Amino acid sequence: MRKPLLLSLALLTAPVMAAELVVDVEIPRLQVAEYHRPYVALWLEEPDKRHVANLAVWYDLKLKDNEGEKWLKDMREWWRRSGRSLQMPVDGVSGATRAVGTHQLTFDDTKAPLKDLPAGDYRLVVEAAREVGGRELLRLPFTWPPQNAEKQQAQGESELGSVTVQLNP
Incomplete structure (x- = not known):
């Protein structure tokens, strides 16, 4: 009698594996006279470039009178697709700019935005813009939900x- 009960309890307490999307974004060290941390937006889009969901927006939250929001439009593609319709800051999406280094974000299918993401082909888009600097955009295609562990990588230039x-399935 005890074995079926213990087995049932073990199954109930076993971790449920969720499909996940893990993103590593490297902010490179630049040798420039005047360095400012870049504003960065990460979002999901369909192959036709239709915006699906925002994952993260990093900008200067601490500027007086929300001055940092004024420069969000420098991330031009994100601004046109989604940014101009948002009331910043967005809970769970917006955050402070990041220092030089690699920053990891993890999303899984138990929470938004992946929880209700229909199966299909998508692209992760990462756009960065820096004051007294440039702008760069990278797209990485993927299929959701993943059937097997898969890795995509793109290399920025500036x-x-x-x-x-x-x-991860």
Whole structure:
């Protein structure tokens, strides 16, 4: 009698594996006279470039009178697709700019925006713009939900370093 009960309890407490999307974004060290941390937007789009969901927007939250919001439009593609219709800051999406280095974000199908994402082909888009600097945009295609572990990588040339998407079923 005890074995079936223990087995049932073990199954109930076993971790439920969720499909996940792990993104690594590298902010490169630039040798420039006047350095400012880049504003960065990460979002999902369909192959026809239709915006699906915002994942993260990093900008200067601490400027007086929300002055940092004024420069969000420098991330031109994100601004046209989604940014101009948002009331910043967005809980769970917006955050402070990041320092030089690699920054990891993890999303899974138990929470938005992946929870209700229909199966299909998508692209992760990462756009960076820097004051007294340039602008750069990278796109990494993927299929959701992942059937197998998969990794995509793109290399930036100026404002972004390596951007990697790891998909885990």
